[in-house]
Amino acid sequence: MTRDDALKQLSHIARERAFDRHVASDRLIRAGLDALIAGVESPSLAVLAGLLRSEEPEAPALFDQVMEELGLLFHPPADPRAAKWAMAYWVAGQIADGSLDPATGTYLIWADIAEDLGYPEELEPLVHCAHNLDGWEENWGVSIEELNREAVEAAKQFLSQQPAAQAGG
16 A cells, blocks of 8 residues: 555545544554555554554544544534535545445435435436446346446536535545
8 A cells, every 4th residue: 555545545534434424443543554554654643553452442533633633634514414415526426436336325325415415406316326226136138337337427427517616525
């Protein structure tokens, strides 16, 4: 893992936590260790990376401290609706760049975002893909790979309509 890969992993985990996704303490510690081995430097990183199993409850606070030291701490918008939209763009970005399985990502948008936003028109193509991927059967005459490609395209289309104020997150 390169230093950039490690920083990207840390940033990804910081966003997961900011969007209230559960991240286990052992994963936080492992990410800290990966970053340390990759040459990332921060005053608290070695402490995080060296936590023992009995010290796992300390990992979330230490992880946040490391993120602050590295300038990677992410705060979603304070407004709940704006935070859901920010999460939608973040998840769609992961679908589009291949770092998140299309079925997992579109399901997350459907179940955790679109519902809370009242199923807005902008998310409908991704919700449609989630329905198709969730209920897919071999006799449909379309491959799962094709449905995955459609989901990636829907994510890219959604991102292309992203307001400039939301871009870059």
